[in-house]
Amino acid sequence: MELIGQVLIKNGLITAFVFVGLVMAASYWFSRVLTGGRIEGSAIAITVGLLLAYVGGVHTGGSKGVADIPLLAGVGLLGGAMFRDFAIVATAFGADLRAIREAGLLGAVSIVLGVVISFAVGALVAVAFGYTDAVSISTIGAGAATYIVGPVTGTALGAASDVIALSVAAGLVKSVLVMVGTPLVARFIGLDNPQSAMVYGGLMGTTSGVAGGLAATDPKLVPYGAMTATFYTGVGCLLAPSVLYLAVRSLTQAF
Amino acid sequence: MVVYGVALLAASMLIGMVAGDALGALLGVQANVGGVGIAMLMLIVFANLSRERFALNPATESGVKFWAAMYIPIVIAMAAKQNVVAAVSSGWLAVIAGVGAVAVSFALIPVFTRLAGRRKRDPS
Incomplete structure (x- = not known):
C-alpha cells in the first residue's frame, strides 16, 4: 500500500491524468x-x-484544493497556469481569424467596460459595508475584477493586508461563479457565437472562470473568449490603481 | 512529425508570453498583458503561413490538436486546485462583491452584443 502511494507521488503528473x-x-x-x-x-x-x-482545502487547510494532498500534487501542475495557457493557445488552431477581427473593436471596448463595471460593483459593496477610505474601496473594487488585480492594486496603493485578502476572496468568488454559472445562463445571454464569446471574455475577464465556463458551455467558443479575457487582468492592473482610484478618491472627498 | 506541431504551439506560447510581459513592463503594470491572446494570434498566423507554402502535415497538426483536446481535462484539474474554501468562507462582503460583479456582467452581454449587431447592420 505504501509502495503504491510512493509510486503515485513520485509520478505526480501521471497520477493527475x-x-x-x-x-x-x-x-x-x-x-x-x-x-x-x-x-x-x-x-x-x-x-x-x-x-x-x-x-481538499478543508482537509489540508491549504490554498490549492486537492493539490495540497501529496498524492494529488500533480493536479496542481496539470491545472496550473502553464498547462492551462498551453491548452488555451492550442484551441486557437482552427479559430476563425475573420470573426476575431470583426469583433475586435467590440472586444476591446468590452474589456475596458468590464473592468470598470466590476470595479464599480465591488467598490459600491465595499461602501455598503462601511469602508470610507479610497484605498480600501479601490482595492476591494479591483478584487471584484480579478483576484490578481485586487492584490496588485492593494499593494500599489498600500492597502491593509486584511483588505487585500478580501479583494482576493472577491475575485475567487467571481471566478468560481463564472465557471459554474456560465453554462446555466449561456442560453439566456446569447452566448452561442464567436462575437458574444468575445464580449463575454472581455466583460468577465477572469481567465480561469472564462476557461472553465466556456469549456462547460461550448469548447468551440474558447479561443474567442480567451482572446479578450487574456487582456483583462493587464488592463485592470493598469486602470484600477490609477484612473479608477483617482475617481474613487475624488468621490469620497466630495461626500 | 507530431513534435513539430507541439514545438510550433510551444514556440507560439513563449513568444506570446514574452510579448505580454514586455507589454506589461512597458505600461508599468505588474502583470502579463495579453500574452495568451498574442500567442493565439501567433499560432493562427504560423498555421496559415505554412498552409500557403506547404500543406501542414496531418501528424504535425495532431501535435496541436492533442493539446486542444486536453483543454477540458486541464480545466477540470484547474477547478480541482482552486482555493474554494477561501471563496466560500470569506464573509459576505467578498461573496456579494463577487456575485454582484458576475451578475451585472452577465446581464450586459446580450445588451452589448445586440448594440454591436445593430451598428453593423445599420452603418449610419
Whole structure:
C-alpha cells in the first residue's frame, strides 16, 4: 500500500491524468444516465472538481484544493497556469481569424467596460459595508475584477493586508461563479457565437472562470473568449490603481 | 512529425508570453498583458503561413490538436486546485462583491452584443 502511494507521488503528473480521467468518466456517466444528457458532462466535471477542491482545502487547510494532498500534487501542475495557457493557445488552431477581427473593436471596448463595471460593483459593496477610505474601496473594487488585480492594486496603493485578502476572496468568488454559472445562463445571454464569446471574455475577464465556463458551455467558443479575457487582468492592473482610484478618491472627498 | 506541431504551439506560447510581459513592463503594470491572446494570434498566423507554402502535415497538426483536446481535462484539474474554501468562507462582503460583479456582467452581454449587431447592420 505504501509502495503504491510512493509510486503515485513520485509520478505526480501521471497520477493527475488518471485522477482527471476518473472524474471525467464519473461525470459524463452521471450526465448521461442521471440527467439524460441535459447537463453537459464537462459542466458536472468542473463542479465536481470545485467540490473536491473544497473538500481538499478543508482537509489540508491549504490554498490549492486537492493539490495540497501529496498524492494529488500533480493536479496542481496539470491545472496550473502553464498547462492551462498551453491548452488555451492550442484551441486557437482552427479559430476563425475573420470573426476575431470583426469583433475586435467590440472586444476591446468590452474589456475596458468590464473592468470598470466590476470595479464599480465591488467598490459600491465595499461602501455598503462601511469602508470610507479610497484605498480600501479601490482595492476591494479591483478584487471584484480579478483576484490578481485586487492584490496588485492593494499593494500599489498600500492597502491593509486584511483588505487585500478580501479583494482576493472577491475575485475567487467571481471566478468560481463564472465557471459554474456560465453554462446555466449561456442560453439566456446569447452566448452561442464567436462575437458574444468575445464580449463575454472581455466583460468577465477572469481567465480561469472564462476557461472553465466556456469549456462547460461550448469548447468551440474558447479561443474567442480567451482572446479578450487574456487582456483583462493587464488592463485592470493598469486602470484600477490609477484612473479608477483617482475617481474613487475624488468621490469620497466630495461626500 | 507530431513534435513539430507541439514545438510550433510551444514556440507560439513563449513568444506570446514574452510579448505580454514586455507589454506589461512597458505600461508599468505588474502583470502579463495579453500574452495568451498574442500567442493565439501567433499560432493562427504560423498555421496559415505554412498552409500557403506547404500543406501542414496531418501528424504535425495532431501535435496541436492533442493539446486542444486536453483543454477540458486541464480545466477540470484547474477547478480541482482552486482555493474554494477561501471563496466560500470569506464573509459576505467578498461573496456579494463577487456575485454582484458576475451578475451585472452577465446581464450586459446580450445588451452589448445586440448594440454591436445593430451598428453593423445599420452603418449610419
